[in-house]
Amino acid sequence: LCIAETCPSCSVMVLSDQFSPNTTSDVAAGILIPHTYSGTPIHVQKQWFKETFTYLFAISNSAEASEAGIHLVSGWQVFKNTPKEELPFWSDVVLGFRPMSEAELQKFPQHLFGQAFTTLKCDCPPYLLWLEKRLKATGVQMYTRKVADLWELHSEYNIVVNCAGIGAHQLVGDEKVFPVRGQVLKVHAPWVKNFIRDGDGLTYIYPGIHRVTLGGTREKESWSLSPDPGTTKDIFDRCCSLEPSLRGAQGIEVKVGLRPSRWCVRLQTEVLSQGGVKLPVVHNYGHGAGGFSVHRGTAKEAARLVRECIAALQGSTLRAKL
Numbered sequence: 517l518c519i520a521e522t523c524p525s526c527s528v529m530v531l532s533d534q535f536s537p538n539t540t541s542d543v544a545a546g547i548l549i550p551h552t553y554s555g556t557p558i559h560v561q562k563q564w565f566k567e568t569f570t571y572l573f574a575i576s577n578s579a580e581a582s583e584a585g586i587h588l589v590s591g592w593q594v595f596k597n598t599p600k601e602e603l604p605f606w607s608d609v610v611l612g613f614r615p616m617s618e619a620e621l622q623k624f625p626q627h628l629f630g631q632a633f634t635t636l637k638c639d640c641p642p643y644l645l646w647l648e649k650r651l652k653a654t655g656v657q658m659y660t661r662k663v664a665d666l667w668e669l670h671s672e673y674n675i676v677v678n679c680a681g682i683g684a685h686q687l688v689g690d691e692k693v694f695p696v697r698g699q700v701l702k703v704h705a706p707w708v709k710n711f712i713r714d715g716d717g718l719t720y721i722y723p724g725i726h727r728v729t730l731g732g733t734r735e736k737e738s739w740s741l742s743p744d745p746g747t748t749k750d751i752f753d754r755c756c757s758l759e760p761s762l763r764g765a766q767g768i769e770v771k772v773g774l775r776p777s778r779w780c781v782r783l784q785t786e787v788l789s790q791g792g793v794k795l796p797v798v799h800n801y802g803h804g805a806g807g808f809s810v811h812r813g814t815a816k817e818a819a820r821l822v823r824e825c826i827a828a829l830q831g832s833t834l835r836a837k838l
């Protein structure tokens with residue numbers, strides 16, 4: 517969408533073997549709280565988060581908010597021990613970040629420190645449909661197709677943008693991207709209005725517009741997409757110990773996704789070359805556990821790289837004509 521919006525001279529096609537609701541992005545809890553990439557400078561990660569927050573905040577303040585599934589949510593991140601970093605890098609991007617008061621901490625007898633703030637939450641399946649609608653409105657076409665090798669696209673397209681998520685492991689043979697399996701539950705508990713996240717990142721409760729997401733798990737190198745009933749019970753029990761009223765939750769649905777984890781998002785141009793023919797590829801994958809939190813910022817950078825590729829292609833066509 518970012519490319520279609522900022523490169524009007526391009527004709528954009530989206531090729532994917534799966535669309536919503538069958539992607540990792542559909543499983544995401546959709547909270548805007550960044551996860552740190554060890555291989556990316558913090559100021560860059562902060563910029564990606566800020567751009568994403570600003571973009572979604574504007575949607576949340578518009579008449580589109582409900583259809584796009586985006587809303588503000590206030591809540592607490594609680595810690596059993598005081599974290600090394602009391603002020604995370606994103607504390608001045610979210611709204612009203614402050615340490616929790618003693619009175620608030622009384623709700624969490626097993627925790628001794630906490631941070632209160634307001635952030636954005638997205639119900640991902642409606643948001644993905646909203647994005648698809650906007651894509652189609654800008655004339656972008658979408659095709660179901662599994663790509664076995666990027667090179668197979670060179671006769672049809674001038675530039676390829678690789679957003680394959682965990683699929684990049686096979687598609688471009690990137691062994692640095694690996695799955696971190698996550699299981700979450702979606703329940704009806706409309707009385708839960710605040711988010712609660714254990715600072716260890718394992719247990720969280722995120723109220724959405726229609727349902728509350730309960731998480732979670734982080735299983736490195738597991739490729740299994742099958743829900744595990746023992747894990748469902750464990751997640752539910754952990755969440756009930758943070759928010760006992762959840763014992764009354766109804767209608768548990770279980771979802772599993774594979775986080776496309778990598779030490780840094782691969783956001784770069786690579787020019788493939790075979791027998792003198794060149795194919796510029798802009799990679800944008802490896803967003804791990806925090807892809808939703810930085811999606812617009814990384815998309816903006818990918819679109820900028822696409823504009824660079826267009827300028828280079830135009831330059832070479834001009835040189836060929838001369």
Ligand SMILES: Cc1cc2nc3c(=O)[nH]c(=O)nc-3n(C[C@H](O)[C@H](O)[C@H](O)COP(=O)(O)OP(=O)(O)OC[C@H]3O[C@@H](n4cnc5c(N)ncnc54)[C@H](O)[C@@H]3O)c2cc1C
Nearest residue numbers: 533534541544545546547663681683698773806807808809
């Ligand atoms: C349980 C869980 C909870 C999460 N919660 C949050 C959260 O609260 N906040 C947050 O910021 N992040 C969260 N995340 C992380 C987030 O979901 C991911 O970082 C993000 O969805 C990755 O998006 P993506 O578009 O790169 O990958 P995907 O959503 O997997 O999209 C990749 C697309 O590429 C297609 N594809 C792949 N290979 C090929 C191929 N060879 N040919 C054609 N098409 C191909 C796939 O079909 C798919 O449509 C969570 C993840 C999980 C699993």
Ligand SMILES: O=C([O-])CC(=O)C(=O)O
Nearest residue numbers: 545698717720732805806
């Ligand atoms: O950690 C969180 O709060 C939610 C999330 O991003 C994940 O499970 O990957």
